[in-house]
Amino acid sequence: MNLVLLPEQTDSTIWQINDARQVSHLKQHLDVKIGDQIKVGVLNQARYLAEVVEIQSNQMIVTPVEQQAIPNKLPVTLILALPRPKVLRRLIMDSVTLGVEKIVLLHSYRVDKSYWQTPFLEQLDHYIQLGLEQAGDVIAPSILLEKRFKPFVEDRLSVWNHSQTTFVAHPYTTDVMPINFNQQCQLMIGPEGGFIPYEIDLLKENGCHIHHVGNRILRTETAVSNILGRLFCA
Amino acid sequence: MNLVLLPEQTDSTIWQINDARQVSHLKQHLDVKIGDQIKVGVLNQARYLAEVVEIQSNQMIVTPVEQQAIPNKLPVTLILALPRPKVLRRLIMDSVTLGVEKIVLLHSYRVDKSYWQTPFLEQLDHYIQLGLEQAGDVIAPSILLEKRFKPFVEDRLSVWNHSQTTFVAHPYTTDVMPINFNQQCQLMIGPEGGFIPYEIDLLKENGCHIHHVGNRILRTETAVSNILGRLFCA
The missing domain is CATH 2.40.240.20 (Hypothetical PUA domain-like; domain 1)
Incomplete structure (x- = not known):
């Protein structure tokens, strides 16, 4: 603290x-x-x-x-496949500490449906508080829950992509994640086991950019911090 | 896995x-x-x-x-103030997953002496295994335990600094951590509460470079992944 x-x-x-x-x-x-x-x-x-x-x-x-003075936020919306309940606290706390402006928790094929029933989802404000207290920040990010993958991607993300880039972190692709991007964007990180090919195709069709960060498979928490460190180097 | x-x-x-x-x-x-x-x-x-x-x-x-093929290592020796026992497992596992070549666990003023007695220090090989299994790697990094700060810095780190740069992550300094460094180096990260001024001075006197990564205070695990993502963008 x-x-x-x-x-x-x-x-x-x-x-x-x-x-x-x-x-x-x-x-x-x-x-x-x-x-x-x-x-x-x-x-x-x-x-x-x-x-x-x-x-x-x-x-x-x-x-x-x-x-x-309060620390600046990173100009990023972090879109995360809803993690296992045990990981949720640390993931929200870390994302807030790192300065993410807005968080979307999203359903995806490899997210167990039972995760949406966890009482930990009622603790999000507390996790935000812990993250702010760690960082020395006072401005809470908003957190959206999106329980349906396809409508979110087709109806909302596709519109966001008209004005801002969405980077999807995915190990199996040839393009590498940009360095020192430092502009308003969305960063999307899949569940344990990754997005399935159908999801990757749908994301591409709706204007998202699929990028890898090397051939090591990272846990979600590690990936969030690692990729934000690479995209935002102010 | x-x-x-x-x-x-x-x-x-x-x-x-x-x-x-x-x-x-x-x-x-x-x-x-x-x-x-x-x-x-x-x-x-x-x-x-x-x-x-x-x-x-x-x-x-x-x-x-x-x-x-096995994934490449990052050309970095990570020097960490020994963390709380509860954090040790995740910190070693994440560092191994990210591809760190060599790890030094170091004493420092704000490291509780009791941490050196934890039975978790006997589990390091297991934490390495978990990190390798997560990354898809097979080559174990070496881990050194350095229980005395001053002799380590004066007798060993100062010699390493003849041929390689040591970056010390520290929030209270004017220089900013490099981006996309991608060369052999040491990265040093302090304990909860940070290094004390005496330690920072000793590190400077022995050829280390003190850099910040912004004005947010990160937990050690978050800092490791974030700063490695910034230094190594291959």
Whole structure:
């Protein structure tokens, strides 16, 4: 946690930290005392240096001292085949930490239908918070759930592709993923086992660009971070 | 698992798969039958397409059909501050999957001394195997344990720096990490909380280059994959 992210605040000078996870981290990991300055964010608003003015057993009170710059987002919509529930938390958290602007979780042939029933999908806001706190960011990306592959690709992605490029990461192709692209785009990453040929064909027909990043097969989490590192080198 | 990695074999035509994890994956996830062809690697030797000739309850027997190319390694030595034990498995596995040639696990001020006692350090060969099986690779990287920061930097890293560049990832510096470097080098990534100023100074004095990759603070695993994606874009 590189910043304590608070929900939107009404008072502009006195803020309470009530979340047990945050209070315990500040006390036990950072050994925070009254008078210390810590990084505090207000969700979807701004980031501050704040001073600790009171410490209770399960609460801290801080007051903002100075506003700080928030890190830039990457101009990318990340379209991910819905991963196994166990991987979802880390994948959302990492994508948010890396600065992805918008996330689409998409069904695909090799996504087990049961994954859409996982209670972890109700925790997305929490995973976003963890990712923002790691990065030192305060602006939450939007997350869309798209449970039908074909309508999403034909009705929505094909329209996005009129103005922006969609790169699909796929090991079995001859074209290599661009380097240092740094422009608004979509990046699409398949499920474990990859997209099936029918899906790749449908993506091509609807204006997507199919690219590989070498002949090593990466796990989804590894691929997200690796390919974003290659596309966005600002 | 994109390849079944076997220990070194004496017989050149008949190989047994005895590992319960591998047998269960082949049966349950891939639904393998007699006559099917699967990817099989022999550790530190070669990768093959192999035919399944016998299936027992806890064993499969395969015979190699055709040798296959193995993926290239990245020409990089990854020097990592020893992570929390829970993170070690994923970090080693990901680094191996990405193709790192050599790994150094290093002590540093913010590494808890107890981490060096974890039984997970005895599982490194297993984590390497998982990483190779994910990537479809068969060549194990070497892993060195360096329990003292200063002697490692002054006596060994300083010598490596005569012929190769060491890039240290550190958020608080003005120089930005190179893009598409693609040459033999060392990449060094600090612990949670980062290197302390004394360590950064010692690294500079011994010929290391301190670079940032933007103003987002990444977890170690995310940083490894992200920065390797940026340095090596072959």
